[in-house]
Amino acid sequence: MKKTLVLIVSVFTLTLSAQQTATEDSVTLKKFYNTSLLNGKSYVWLDHLSNQIGPRLSGSINAEKAVEWGEQELKKLGLDKVWLQSVMVPKWTRGVAEYAYIETDPGKTTNVxxxxxxGSIATPIGGLKxxxxxxxxxxxxxxxxxTAIEGKIVFFNRPIQADLINTFEAYGxxxxxxxxxxxxxxxxxAVGVxxxxxxxxxxxxxxxxxxxYGDLKDLDKIPAAAISTNGANLLSSMLKLNPEIKFFMNMNCRSWKDVESHNVIGEIKGAEFPNEYIVVGGHxxxxxxxxxxxxxxxxIVQSMEVLRLFKETGYTPKRTIRVVLFMNEENGLRGGKKYAEEAQRKEEKHVFALESDAGGFTPRGFSFDCDATNFAQIESWKPLFAPYLIHQFSKGGSGADISPLKNEKIVLAGLRPDSQRYFDHHHAANDTFDAINKRELELGAATMTSLVYLxxxxGTK
Amino acid sequence: MKKTLVLIVSVFTLTLSAQQTATEDSVTLKKFYNTSLLNGKSYVWLDHLSNQIGPRLSGSINAEKAVEWGEQELKKLGLDKVWLQSVMVPKWTRGVAEYAYIETDPGKTTNVxxxxxxGSIATPIGGLKxxxxxxxxxxxxxxxxxTAIEGKIVFFNRPIQADLINTFEAYGxxxxxxxxxxxxxxxxxAVGVxxxxxxxxxxxxxxxxxxxYGDLKDLDKIPAAAISTNGANLLSSMLKLNPEIKFFMNMNCRSWKDVESHNVIGEIKGAEFPNEYIVVGGHxxxxxxxxxxxxxxxxIVQSMEVLRLFKETGYTPKRTIRVVLFMNEENGLRGGKKYAEEAQRKEEKHVFALESDAGGFTPRGFSFDCDATNFAQIESWKPLFAPYLIHQFSKGGSGADISPLKNEKIVLAGLRPDSQRYFDHHHAANDTFDAINKRELELGAATMTSLVYLxxxxGTK
Structure with missing residues (x-):
């Protein structure tokens, strides 16, 4: 009887304390969201990065300006340490703007x-027809x-599949x-693509x-360009009318020797387990x-905001939290590889890494690359995220930059924002600041902060 | 023994048939989504309504053009019946564009x-300072x-609360x-607001x-205007520096006698229960x-698309499905009231009504105004919607136009798209077609079609 009572009491106490913890956590998450939405820094940072620095291809002056800016801004946050990690990156330049047209008859042309x-080579000087x-x-x-291809330009025209709900799947x-x-x-x-x-x-x-170009020899390389979707539709319909039409393209791009660049890293030292590392980043x-x-x-700005929100709300992490602004995700992944190499060399135990690299749209959840035990723990946190309409907790990919950290123990995760508008802007001239909604960006930052906090x-299991 | 066997077999059969039904439903939903995304009509329709007709305030020529267009387009769908329902609506006109400035010193002004x-009255001729x-x-x-208010313009400056996740709540x-x-x-x-x-x-x-103006007499009415958020911030900061600054506003708006307009209605007759009505609509x-x-x-176009998708995919509804393009939601709700009145007069049994009036953004779910039994049935369909990332099934409001249909039996519902961007555009000059994403609009149409189908x-319980 006594035993049963003790048991009942302890179950009761446990339940109560679990409830208290859940309440504490929900109060903490609310603080992150409120601070991000009312007093966030991510939008102002992005305004600067986008409008004062602008495009920042690896090896460019702008990329170096971005490194400098990232270091300065992280230093302002009062982190325990901020530093640059040197990494050699490819340098490719576009040169004078490309020019192309469809020639239906000699002298009769339509620009596209x-x-x-x-990474493409240029066309021969004067262009290729x-x-x-x-x-x-x-x-x-x-x-x-x-026989059918030799001497021709190959036009790859398979469209992205519109009836897939996840546009990343369509892209894939x-x-x-x-x-x-x-x-x-x-x-x-083929002579071009x-x-x-x-x-x-x-x-x-x-x-x-x-x-x-894989292992192609320099002499065998051919120039490759993207054509707009309207341009592709036009070209395809013209080819149906007359398969003998010609395509002219002129490109002045060039690859150079690798140059030195940097990952930008900042960290808050863990209070209990300083030798366990958590990474949050983008490129x-x-x-x-x-x-x-x-x-x-x-x-980038969402990842920086994670550490700022910890500081701002007074949360002292148990583990060491690092923000990493990775260099060269787009055409080499050198930054991601370098970071993982150094982590291994220094035998730093990384337990969790989270990347945001799917756009600044309304966050919907995360995808995880981890074992079943850790995934089960993460799923148990779903109710904490429900007030913020965060509902997608799926197994799958995480992020390119953090993928070299993969091992059997680590939990890797990627923020999953609403994907519908992403490929309207992806790698195109309209991936610009005006396409960013302040609230959506801030919700993403708070969502990331909440997961890193939990x-x-x-800890991981 | 025999009985048990029969029971087991029937439970097995029932389970099997429930599974089959679920599979059938998921196949049907997939058809709706695929057809909407690959071969949808909603975006083309909206292009016409927005760009060829444009703004359509009740009582305006454009509103009548929209009625005519709606009727024509519904007739093209091969519905069983398309008609106009006459309704008297208020007519208010803005007149010559408004003009306002802050006067810090005589002759020293800043436009806002x-x-x-x-519904506001005009300022006195020549404006109000x-x-x-x-x-x-x-x-x-x-x-x-x-004492503090008499003779002054009252400036209501409580900002919308940014830390609420649901922006409609913030608006409210x-x-x-x-x-x-x-x-x-x-x-x-006060002399103005x-x-x-x-x-x-x-x-x-x-x-x-x-x-x-509620029950204010005409002579007591004062002009009321909205000021942009930047304008409000400017005015507020100027008032802090000098409470004696003046505000000038000139408005030429006017209310006229009510005029005749129309709800546009189309229906597919139900094959099994033609006397049970389901309404889908917008304003x-x-x-x-x-x-x-x-x-x-x-x-509007999503509601029209529901009936078109039924036709296109060959689904024959059991109940009579009506699309209603309601007139005058914005400043009178006359269309919604008229429709409900007529339904009551004709003793039409309405079992379900769904409205889309929260923007054409990525659909997240629905809110329902119904009893617990019906809500439980709806919640049992959640797995069918999961592949489309539709996850919000909440109790709460539905839509203004369908609210006059409310009774104890009917299920009322509202589509709930992502709300983050909605109030950037709401009732402002940038509520325009370029702010619409085709896929998001189409996903909303398919989501509505799926719920109406189920x-x-x-049926309702």
């Missing part, structure tokens, strides 16, 4: 918007064979054309992005078309 | 953007009293200033909206500042 894919063969993907090349279904199209087409004797922009709407903006570099507000200026407080 | 609130008294809400008027916390501010201030001898725009960001756009009228794309062009198939 193109831009070189990142050739017939066009349209394909729906890399697999079509083999079917057509060298097409991006092979952009990344490997030139390498594959070159093997069949144009790729339909990875964009879900019809407009006049070409979307750049990384491409690779500081961007493509050169817009100002990189969504990709990934948003992730992971810090309860 | 204002617009008349819908007076000292300003700033308040944070109606309750401040009593504290200040007539401020809208009393706009709706009743003039009536209340007039009772203390300016109200901070119900906008969550700082910009230069004044947001109009309905106001009422066809809009304010006159932008083109009313979000408020409520989006709701309510039609399973």
């Amino acid at each position: 918007p193109i831009c070189a894919l990142g 050739a017939n066009v063969v349209e394909v729906q993907g890399i697999e079509d090349l083999r079917k057509l064979g060298t 279904g097409c991006v092979d054309q952009r990344y490997s199209g030139a390498k594959e087409a070159a093997n069949f004797g 144009i790729v339909r922009s990875m964009n879900l709407r019809n407009d006049d903006l070409p979307h750049t992005g990384a491409m690779s 500081l570099d961007s493509w050169d078309m817009g100002d990189g507000s969504h990709d990934d200026g948003a992730g 992971m810090d407080k309860y | 953007p204002i617009c008349a609130l819908g 007076a000292n300003v008294v700033e308040v944070q809400g109606i309750e401040d008027l009593r504290k200040l009293g007539t 916390g401020c809208v009393d200033q706009r709706y009743s501010g003039a009536k209340e201030a007039a009772n203390f001898g 300016i109200v901070r725009s119900m906008n969550l960001r700082n910009d230069d756009l004044p947001h109009t909206g309905a106001m009422s 066809l009228d809009s304010w006159d500042m932008g083109d009313g794309s979000h408020d409520d062009g989006a709701g 309510m039609d198939k399973y």
